[in-house]
Amino acid sequence: MTRAGGWLLAVGALTVPLWLQSTYHLHVAIMAGIFGVLAMSLNLLLGYTGQLSLGHAAFFGIGAYTSALLTLKLDWSFWPALAVAVGLSGAAGLLIGRLALKLRGAYFVLVTISFAGVISLVSVNWIELTNGPLGLPGVPAPDLGPWSLRTKTAYYYLVLAAVALSFAVCRRLVRSRIGRALVALRENEALAESIGVDVTHYLVLAAVVSAAMAGLGGSLYAHYTRFVSPEVFLFTYTVTMVIMVVAGGKGTLAGPLVGAVLFTVLPEALRAAASWQWQMLAYGVLLVALVFFLPRGIVPRLGAAIAGRR
Amino acid sequence: MAELLQHLLNGLVLGGTYALLGIGLTLIFGLMNVVNFAHGEFYTLGAYVSFAALALAGVGFFGALVVAIVVGAALGWLCEVALLRPLRNESIDTTMLVMIGVWIAMQNAELLGWGGVAKSIPHPFPTAPLVLGPVAIAPLRLFVLVLAAGLIAASWLLIQKTKLGRAMRATFQDRDTAALMGVGIGRIHAATFAFGSGLAAAAGALLGPIFLVYPSMGDLASLKAFSVVILGGLGNVPGATLGGLLLGVAEELGAGYISSGYRDAVGFVIIILVLLFRPSGLFARQERIA
Numbered sequence: 001m002t003r004a005g006g007w008l009l010a011v012g013a014l015t016v017p018l019w020l021q022s023t024y025h026l027h028v029a030i031m032a033g034i035f036g037v038l039a040m041s042l043n044l045l046l047g048y049t050g051q052l053s054l055g056h057a058a059f060f061g062i063g064a065y066t067s068a069l070l071t072l073k074l075d076w077s078f079w080p081a082l083a084v085a086v087g088l089s090g091a092a093g094l095l096i097g098r099l100a101l102k103l104r105g106a107y108f109v110l111v112t113i114s115f116a117g118v119i120s121l122v123s124v125n126w127i128e129l130t131n132g133p134l135g136l137p138g139v140p141a142p143d144l145g146p147w148s149l150r151t152k153t154a155y156y157y158l159v160l161a162a163v164a165l166s167f168a169v170c171r172r173l174v175r176s177r178i179g180r181a182l183v184a185l186r187e188n189e190a191l192a193e194s195i196g197v198d199v200t201h202y203l204v205l206a207a208v209v210s211a212a213m214a215g216l217g218g219s220l221y222a223h224y225t226r227f228v229s230p231e232v233f234l235f236t237y238t239v240t241m242v243i244m245v246v247a248g249g250k251g252t253l254a255g256p257l258v259g260a261v262l263f264t265v266l267p268e269a270l271r272a273a274a275s276w277q278w279q280m281l282a283y284g285v286l287l288v289a290l291v292f293f294l295p296r297g298i299v300p301r302l303g304a305a306i307a308g309r310r
Numbered sequence: 311m312a313e314l315l316q317h318l319l320n321g322l323v324l325g326g327t328y329a330l331l332g333i334g335l336t337l338i339f340g341l342m343n344v345v346n347f348a349h350g351e352f353y354t355l356g357a358y359v360s361f362a363a364l365a366l367a368g369v370g371f372f373g374a375l376v377v378a379i380v381v382g383a384a385l386g387w388l389c390e391v392a393l394l395r396p397l398r399n400e401s402i403d404t405t406m407l408v409m410i411g412v413w414i415a416m417q418n419a420e421l422l423g424w425g426g427v428a429k430s431i432p433h434p435f436p437t438a439p440l441v442l443g444p445v446a447i448a449p450l451r452l453f454v455l456v457l458a459a460g461l462i463a464a465s466w467l468l469i470q471k472t473k474l475g476r477a478m479r480a481t482f483q484d485r486d487t488a489a490l491m492g493v494g495i496g497r498i499h500a501a502t503f504a505f506g507s508g509l510a511a512a513a514g515a516l517l518g519p520i521f522l523v524y525p526s527m528g529d530l531a532s533l534k535a536f537s538v539v540i541l542g543g544l545g546n547v548p549g550a551t552l553g554g555l556l557l558g559v560a561e562e563l564g565a566g567y568i569s570s571g572y573r574d575a576v577g578f579v580i581i582i583l584v585l586l587f588r589p590s591g592l593f594a595r596q597e598r599i600a
Contacts, residue, residue: 052406052407054410099586100585106339106402107540107589109406110536110585111585114533114577114578114582117575118575125569239414246407277421277422280414280418280421281414281415283411284418285415287408287411288408292396
């Protein structure tokens with residue numbers, strides 16, 4: 001993307017509350033931002049290392065529950081709770097990465113699914129801590145110094161800052177030595193290893209950053225909806241993230257964001273026309289269709305089209 | 311002691327159907343190199359088809375079971391021919407994404423078609439349990455156990471004794487050489503997928519009358535099938551049989567002696583532990599037969 005295009009996009013994103021007056025539209029923008037963080041997080045693993053995590057909802061949920069529990073039970077304020085939520089999700093990523101990334105491909109997928117399954121069962125059954133299936137209502141809205149971030153406009157900027165931060169982290173990571181090592185691994189692991197790339201080390205690093213980022217998304221989600229229940233572990237969230245990344249373009253910086261905006265706005269726009277089940281059915285069909293007809297995703301396809309015209 | 315025996319017996323009933331699920335999945339995984347996340351949906355399909363055949367067509371309990379297996383196998387065949395065949399030379403991740411898509415689509419189609427309310431399949435067996443010494447078993451459960459054992463034996467015979475089975479084993483060992491020897495790989499893949507899906511549908515139709523039938527029942531079934539495959543080793547049919555029984559017993563013991571809330575965690579923990587310590591499966595030293 002050219003520098004001018006980037007600035008235009010930044011100005012557009014910063015002025016969203018000016019031209020989107022309705023709180024409903026702002027709500028959609030906030031959710032798109034939260035899912036943008038999540039999709040970027042999944043993309044770090046799926047797009048840059050080629051490892052699919054189908055347990056990403058676990059890191060999201062750990063972030064959401066940690067933040068909610070610290071603010072509700074220990075009366076912490078939002079910011080330290082957010083930091084601990086990100087840290088704890090990252091630690092879970094470290095654990096899973098250390099354990100599972102010796103095995104890759106389908107085995108990694110299964111370990112991540114199982115991990116999410118166990119965590120989800122804990123959230124349902126450890127009633128003293130999590131209040132079980134009833135969930136935790138009344139998660140407080142965040143403050144920034146003397147200001148409450150209770151309004152949708154303020155929360156939008158908070159989420160936008162998180163998106164910008166996550167984007168910067170991804171960009172920094174991908175363009176560094178680490179990112180090149182990751183891509184080398186994805187393309188040809190044996191070759192990468194033979195020239196001295198420490199495979200497991202880099203994969204674990206990617207898993208930690210990815211999980212921490214998903215935890216950030218979880219914390220933001222908890223303090224936005226003000227309610228956390230075992231539903232945060234729903235497989236639907238993971239599926240949504242996967243669709244966003246695959247549709248937008250895995251292994252690109254902008255792809256997950258494009259996917260997140262598209263697949264937050266589109267279901268909302270279609271809400272009147274089609275029920276949730278129809279949408280999920282369409283998601284399934286769409287995933288199959290994407291693999292067949294747009295395997296690299298929207299962003300690389302658009303890039304190729306623009307390059308072809310020049 | 312009686313309690314332990316009872317748990318073991320219940321575990322075997324459950325384990326027999328897990329073995330059916332696992333055998334289908336391990337064949338598909340091992341032979342086609344496809345991570346079939348839609349496997350559990352064929353299990354759900356079997357349960358719903360059996361319910362529909364009973365309620366709408368009135369074919370009787372045993373007829374419904376046959377219909378479920380046939381429909382499951384037919385849809386599996388269609389799935390292979392339409393979706394997996396064009397992608398045969400793609401990476402394992404590509405077909406995995408497709409199967410995840412099929413999983414989501416099938417589950418939500420079931421939700422749309424049948425609604426979210428759980429259904430129960432009526433069965434002709436008396437409800438009074440048979441008392442066998444220290445343990446008791448409902449006649450339906452005994453039937454499920456016997457039929458599962460029969461289907462497992464039939465699968466084993468198919469793989470070991472028939473020409474199709476020999477071609478399947480050859481394809482598992484070395485696809486290219488098998489193709490050079492005149493094995494039609496496309497036909498073998500379609501047959502394997504249809505066979506595995508038929509077994510999954512059978513498991514659904516068998517467990518349907520014991521538990522309830524609902525659209526998301528396949529999610530856990532998929533994960534249990536994967537635990538069984540991982541326990542038994544990839545493509546290892548006897549391993550999947552033992553793994554299925556082991557998982558059923560472990561779950562029953564876990565639910566009985568630890569906490570019933572964590573019953574389904576047993577499979578997850580098994581996946582994680584086996585992959586960490588014995589990634590080739592518990593029974594890796596045995597010869598893999600398919």
